[in-house]
Amino acid sequence: MKNYTDLQKDVQDAIKWEPLLSATEIGVIVKDGVVTLTGVVDNYTKKSEAEDAAKNVAGVMAVVEKIEVKFSSSYAPNDDNEIASEILNAFEWNWRVPNDNVKVKVEKGWVTLEGEFQWHYERTAANDAVKNLLGVTGVSNNIKIKSDLNAAIVKADIESALKLNWSIYENDIDVKVSGHKATLTGTVDSWCQKTEAGRITFNAPGVWSVDNELVVYYDYSLMDE
Incomplete structure (x- = not known):
């Protein structure tokens, strides 16, 4: 049985274990089993990995994510039109994403996905294809599942x-x-x-x-x- 101090250390250790992350980038606050992540990273992938690492730690009841994405001064991120084009290209080459059924909106690097897919794994694949692209600061995955298979749920x-x-x-x-x-x-x-x-x-x-x-x-x- 662990206490909240133990939980904080476990989350910090989990973040350290991720090869893309630096412990100095992410702050970890624990209160009543709720973990709050703070800090600044230079791409969305790091932000996503920090959140996933925290959620996988035993004892974490909820994660509040307050990590900011700020690109380094040496990197000029793509504008929204370029990001949108890269997303569409990534979808076209990903067999798991039915790219004809998805709409993409990009605003200041934040990507919103909308549309209807038949399977949840397709929705997940679309999200994964987007989050690693340069210039992306966040993803709102609003894709809904609506299958042609009208089988009753058992x-x-x-x-x-x-x-x-x-x-x-x-x-x-x-x-x-x-x-x-x-x-x-x-x-x-x-x-x-x-x-x-x-x-x-x-x-x-x-x-x-x-x-x-x-x-x-x-x-x-x-x-x-």
Whole structure:
């Protein structure tokens, strides 16, 4: 059982372990299991990796991300039109992204994606293709899932898939279905488990949206020295 001081150190160590990140770039504040990340980095990839590293640490209940992206003086970022062109080109060469079904908007380096895909992995692939491009300061992925497959969601299939995953099978997760929407409620031990449960649910036939209401709960030591 860890305390909040332990959690802060664990998050700092996780960030140090990422090859792109420097511990001096990212500040870590912990209060009541909520981790706040601060600092300035020179590209969006670092910002995204710091957030992912923090979320994967056991005991993290939520992450508040306040990292700024500021490009170095020696680098002149592409303007919005150039960034948009690079994104479209990246989509064209990525077989996982149905580029005909996505709209791209870029404003001061911040990218907004909209459209409808059939599968969640396509939505994730579009996000991954964008976040590593030079000049990108942030991504809002508003792509919706709407499959041609009108199969009804089978609750038992989702429950079975969740139980097959070793990292979350012992957690108290309740599944509810309504139309093409699945809702997850209950508790898990980490943010990573919450994300994984949502990903598994999205893979079920007939699921167009997932309302992931899982609560991350960790039993901290009352002593925090």
